[in-house]
Amino acid sequence: MPIPTLIDAHCHLDFINFDKDRDEVIQRAAQNGISDIIIPGVSTSNWQKIKALCEQHKNLHPCYGLHPYWVDQHQENDLEKLENFIDNTTCLGIGECGLDFRAEQADKKKQQYFFKAQLDIAERKNLPVIIHSVRATEDVIQQLRKYPTLTGMVHSYSGSYEQALQLIELGFYISFGGAITYEHARKLRKVASKIPLTSLLIETDAPDQPDASHQHERNEPAYLTEVINVLVKLRSESTTKIAHHTISNVKNLFGL
Numbered sequence: 001m002p003i004p005t006l007i008d009a010h011c012h013l014d015f016i017n018f019d020k021d022r023d024e025v026i027q028r029a030a031q032n033g034i035s036d037i038i039i040p041g042v043s044t045s046n047w048q049k050i051k052a053l054c055e056q057h058k059n060l061h062p063c064y065g066l067h068p069y070w071v072d073q074h075q076e077n078d079l080e081k082l083e084n085f086i087d088n089t090t091c092l093g094i095g096e097c098g099l100d101f102r103a104e105q106a107d108k109k110k111q112q113y114f115f116k117a118q119l120d121i122a123e124r125k126n127l128p129v130i131i132h133s134v135r136a137t138e139d140v141i142q143q144l145r146k147y148p149t150l151t152g153m154v155h156s157y158s159g160s161y162e163q164a165l166q167l168i169e170l171g172f173y174i175s176f177g178g179a180i181t182y183e184h185a186r187k188l189r190k191v192a193s194k195i196p197l198t199s200l201l202i203e204t205d206a207p208d209q210p211d212a213s214h215q216h217e218r219n220e221p222a223y224l225t226e227v228i229n230v231l232v233k234l235r236s237e238s239t240t241k242i243a244h245h246t247i248s249n250v251k252n253l254f255g256l
Contacts, residue, residue, distance in 0.1 A: 004033055004228070004239050004240060004243040005033050005034075005035045005243060006034050006202065006224050006225070006246065006247065007035060007037070007038070007202075007250045007251075007256075008034055008036070008037045008202075008204050008221045009038050009153065009155070009175050009201040009202060009203040009246075009250050010038055010096075010130065010153075010175060010201075010203035010204070010205050011037050011038065011204050011205065011206045011221050012040070012042070012205070012206065012207060012208070013025070013026070013037060013039050013053065013060065013221070014039055014041075014046050014049045014053055017207035017218055018207065018220075022053075025221065025222070026057060026060075028221075028222040029220070029221035029222045029224075030059075031222070032221075032225055034221045034222065034224055035059060036059045036060075036061060036250070037059065037060050037221055038063065038092065038093075038203075038250070038254065039054065039060055039061065039062055039063065040063040040064075040065060040093070040095050040096040040130045040155075041062070041063060041064040041065050041095075042065065042066070042067035042069070042070060042096055043066060043067060043070050043073060043074065043078075044074075044078050044081055047064050047085055051089055051090075061092050061254065061256065062089075062090060062091060062092060063091065063092050063093040063094065063095050063096070063130055064085055064086055064094065064095075065082065065094050065096050065097040066078055066079070066082065066097060066114050066118060067096045067097065067098075067132060068098050068099055068100045068111045068115065069100055071110050071111050071114055072107075072110075074114055079114070079117045079118070079121070082094075082121060083121050083124075083125075086121075086125060086127070091127065092127070092254040093122075093128040093152065093253075093254060094118050094121055094127050094128070094129045094130070095118070095129050095130025095131060095132075095152070096130050096132050096155070097114065097118040097119075097129060097130070097131060097132065098115055098131040098132035098133050098136070098140065099111050099115055099132070099133055099136035099139055099140055100132060100134040100135075100136065101134060101135040101136040101139070102134055102135055112139075112143075116143065119143065119144075119146075119147050119150065122147075122150060122152070123147055123149060128151050128152040128153070128253050128254065129151075129152035129153075130152060130155060131153065131154045131155065131172075132155060132156075133154055133158070133159065134158065135158075137154075137158070137159030137160070138163065140167075141163060141166050141167060141170070144167070144170050144172070145170065148170075150171065151171040151172060152172050152173070152253070153172060153174070153201055153253060154173070154175065155175045155201075155205065156175065156176070156177050156179065156203065156205050156209060157174045157175060157188075157191070158179070159191075160187075160191065161190070161191045161194055161195075164191060164195060164199075168195075168196065168199045173199050173200070173201045173249055173253055174195050174199055174200060175202065175203050176188075176192045176195075176203070176231070177203045177204055177211075177227055178204065178205070178210050178211035178212070178219060178223070178226070178227060179209060180227065180230055180231070180234070181212040181213070181226055181227060181230045182212045183212075189234055192231060192234055192235075193234040193235050197237075197241070197242065197245040198249070200242070200245060200246055200249060201246055201249055201250060201253075202224060202227050202228055202231070203224070203227075204219050204220065204221050204223055204224050204227070205219065206219035206220045206221055206223070207220065210223065211223055211226040211227060212226075213226050214226070228242055228243060228246075
């Protein structure tokens with residue numbers, strides 16, 4: 001049976017983890033049917049590297065943003081830099097931006113400030129947003145309600161099914177990665193089994209969040225097949241059907 005064509009909707013291929021064998025990683029992805037990869041930016045220091053990568057490889061696609069995990073490193077003028085950068089280069093979306101409310105993470109108010117500012121930019125530029133949300137789904141929803149024209153994706157989704165429906169109603173796609181391959185992730189797997197195909201995306205979030213078959217290893221785009229294999233079992237739908245919809249959804253969202 002031929003490998004289905006897939007798109008990795010969220011992968012940090014620019015990270016230092018891939019510096020020694022990036023070309024081989026890209027080649028393995030292609031050998032496993034990954035036709036395209038979306039690369040979100042996390043800080044000003046990464047943007048130029050993403051730009052260069054995507055100019056070198058036409059199947060890699062850039063987004064630029066300021067990640068909440070590193071919010072203590074972001075400066076006020078980084079927002080102006082972001083707007084100027086996307087005005088002068090190809091950019092498919094704003095992000096990775098969002099909220100991370102784990103106890104050890106940075107000040108919530110600072111995170112919310114940078115999140116709102118990036119939503120403002122996305123609205124002005126008519127670009128989709130790539131959202132990181134950890135223990136903050138309700139806050140993300142409340143913020144997005146203020147931007148009725150925005151669309152985007154919530155990557156590596158971890159909220160409830162009810163919250164997912166609210167996000168879908170707001171025009172957002174729900175993306176799942178390696179987390180759903182772990183049998184103990186019962187709640188998340190149940191959510192993934194019920195999301196409408198018209199709102200579903202798949203990702204690796206490589207080099208992070210490896211699937212159960214590659215636990216404790218560096219994640220990479222080739223492993224996206226593990227995610228769709230689990231979805232096939234959870235949803236009792238064909239690989240072809242899920243692949244078709246997730247590809248169509250990515251293309252619709254990012255204008256590929």
